[in-house]
Amino acid sequence: MRTAYRVETVRTxxxxxxxxxxxxxxxxxxxxxxAAACADLLRGGRSRRVVLLVGSGDNGGDxxxxxxxxxxxxxxxxxxxxxxxxxxxxxLAALRAAGGRVAAPDEAAAALARADxxxxxxxxxxxxxxxxxxxxxxxxxxxxxxxxxxxxxLPSGVxxxxxxxxxxxxxxxxxxxxxxxxxxLLVDPAAEHAGEVRLVDIGLGPELPATxxxxxxxxxxxxxxxxxxxxxxDKYRRGVIGIAAGSPRYPGAxxxxxxxxxxxxxxxxxxxxxxxxxxxxxxxxxxVSTGLPHQAGRVQAWVxxxxxxxxPQARERVADVLDADVPVLVDADGLRGLDPDxxxxxxxxxxxxxxxxxxxxxxxxxxxxxxxxxxxxVRELAERFGAVxxxxxxxxxxxxxxxxxxxxxxxxxxxxxxxxxxxxxxGLIGALLATGLTPLDAxxxxxxxxxxxxxxxxxPPSASTVTEALPAVWRALLDHRTP
Ligand SMILES: NC(=O)C1=CN([C@@H]2O[C@H](COP(=O)(O)OP(=O)(O)OC[C@H]3O[C@@H](n4cnc5c(N)ncnc54)[C@H](OP(=O)(O)O)[C@@H]3O)[C@@H](O)[C@H]2O)[C@@H](O)CC1
Ligand SMILES: [K+]
Numbered sequence: 001m002r003t004a005y006r007v008e009t010v011r012t013x014x015x016x017x018x019x020x021x022x023x024x025x026x027x028x029x030x031x032x033x034x035a036a037a038c039a040d041l042l043r044g045g046r047s048r049r050v051v052l053l054v055g056s057g058d059n060g061g062d063x064x065x066x067x068x069x070x071x072x073x074x075x076x077x078x079x080x081x082x083x084x085x086x087x088x089x090x091x092l093a094a095l096r097a098a099g100g101r102v103a104a105p106d107e108a109a110a111a112l113a114r115a116d117x118x119x120x121x122x123x124x125x126x127x128x129x130x131x132x133x134x135x136x137x138x139x140x141x142x143x144x145x146x147x148x149x150x151x152x153x154l155p156s157g158v159x160x161x162x163x164x165x166x167x168x169x170x171x172x173x174x175x176x177x178x179x180x181x182x183x184x185l186l187v188d189p190a191a192e193h194a195g196e197v198r199l200v201d202i203g204l205g206p207e208l209p210a211t212x213x214x215x216x217x218x219x220x221x222x223x224x225x226x227x228x229x230x231x232x233x234d235k236y237r238r239g240v241i242g243i244a245a246g247s248p249r250y251p252g253a254x255x256x257x258x259x260x261x262x263x264x265x266x267x268x269x270x271x272x273x274x275x276x277x278x279x280x281x282x283x284x285x286x287x288v289s290t291g292l293p294h295q296a297g298r299v300q301a302w303v304x305x306x307x308x309x310x311x312p313q314a315r316e317r318v319a320d321v322l323d324a325d326v327p328v329l330v331d332a333d334g335l336r337g338l339d340p341d342x343x344x345x346x347x348x349x350x351x352x353x354x355x356x357x358x359x360x361x362x363x364x365x366x367x368x369x370x371x372x373x374x375x376x377x378v379r380e381l382a383e384r385f386g387a388v389x390x391x392x393x394x395x396x397x398x399x400x401x402x403x404x405x406x407x408x409x410x411x412x413x414x415x416x417x418x419x420x421x422x423x424x425x426x427g428l429i430g431a432l433l434a435t436g437l438t439p440l441d442a443x444x445x446x447x448x449x450x451x452x453x454x455x456x457x458x459x460p461p462s463a464s465t466v467t468e469a470l471p472a473v474w475r476a477l478l479d480h481r482t483p
Pocket of ligand 1: 018027125128129152153178202
């Protein structure tokens with residue numbers, strides 16, 4: 001499991017570790033890892049000119065010490081100092097001693113024009129709010145120059161704790177982060193600025209608390225969570241999932257949700273609703289009925305919402321499913337006007353799977369606010385509804401109402417923003433719920449599989465080809481291979 005910790009926790013851990021080590025040890029470890037990553041990137045290049053962007057904190061110190069190491073290896077290193085009188089004194093002395101030169105911000109454009117690599121040491125975990133004007137101007141210049149950037153700890157200008165980006169921020173090809181990931185490195189829009197993220201071990205691990213702020217499943221975690229039938233299994237023991245989706249107007253949503261459910265490891269899929277003919281035509285293995293969900297027979301979990309529309313019959317189906325004493329996933333049309341008190345009063349767990357627009361409606365806020373502050377939004381949803389909330393989008397996040405780490409989904413592709421893709425996801429998660437996974441595990445495992453299937457389906461994927469890619473993704477994960 002990949003983990004990320006917020007700044008306050010990182011600072012506490014660093015203080016504890018520093019108290020046991022000679023002064024400067026951590027910065028030396030950070031700079032060594034940073035310089036090695038830069039050297040990797042420079043290898044093969046004919047000329048090796050490096051520009052350091054140096055702020056007045058320790059992030060700038062890391063850049064200066066790494067620059068000194070690169071200069072000793074023969075690179076031409078120029079440090080652009082944002083506040084010359086406040087630059088890290090030890091780092092500056094080391095760079096000068098190694099033959100590096102120093103430039104003022106107004107010389108940055110000329111230096112950048114010749115650079116092979118830029119090292120962004122403007123701000124790290126000490127950065128607050130949007131970049132100040134002079135730093136923002138540097139970020140703009142670097143972007144315009146198009147030179148590859150290695151960000152020190154974090155791309156300057158992103159919020160380390162929330163992943164929010166206010167105004168200009170550095171866009172890195174690689175971010176070298178120290179001790180632990182920070183939430184902002186894994187959550188968009190900041191994650192998009194970070195590029196590839198490399199973690200340098202500075203010995204912080206033992207000082208970090210057991211509960212991180214953010215986690216991301218890795219292939220082995222997903223493999224361990226995937227249900228595996230045993231010799232004793234029959235279809236009921238493996239779990240039966242009920243799907244209440246689709247309408248005369250949108251029968252396809254029912255077909256796609258059932259398709260997702262059939263690939264989620266449950267023993268059987270029941271369908272209840274008016275799209276029975278379309279469902280049975282595509283998936284004859286489905287147990288279909290046309291009455292209300294509670295008349296369909298026993299299930300271990302329900303999915304309600306995709307393509308049900310917004311008429312009184314749709315409301316009746318949602319209310320009927322919410323009365324069931326089994327885990328329920330509510331998606332799409334089912335989320336309209338959902339009453340937090342009704343969800344909180346349920347006797348079994350609920351999972352909500354909105355995209356940003358639906359989440360905004362549920363929270364009574366604007367869509368762009370949800371997109372800018374996804375972590376805050378997903379936590380708020382989980383808390384307000386007393387439900388596991390899965391916020392779909394550029395970074396899919398899953399929050400548990402009991403608190404604890406938010407799970408960030410590491411798989412996926414922007415191509416998954418395609419019609420019907422969410423219907424497949426809800427069926428898939430529903431089936432995982434029916435097999436007995438906890439709501440948090442079902443939601444995050446479903447998102448993982450769905451994202452991976454999206455990357456493995458022929459490009460551009462459709463909801464149907466994503467569904468068809470699911471078995472290969474399962475097989476590879478069960479074999480413990482990264483597909
Ligand atoms: N602690 C450790 O053990 C280790 C820490 N390490 C490294 O230290 C980093 C943290 O260093 P840090 O605490 O000095 O903060 P840092 O990120 O340099 O930023 C503060 C500076 O930025 C400025 N500034 C703030 N906001 C700004 C804005 N919006 N726009 C522009 N400027 C802004 C702020 O200015 P001020 O408010 O003081 O005027 C101040 O000068 C950490 O990320 C890691 O790289 C590693 O060496 C490993 C060991
Ligand atoms: K930085």
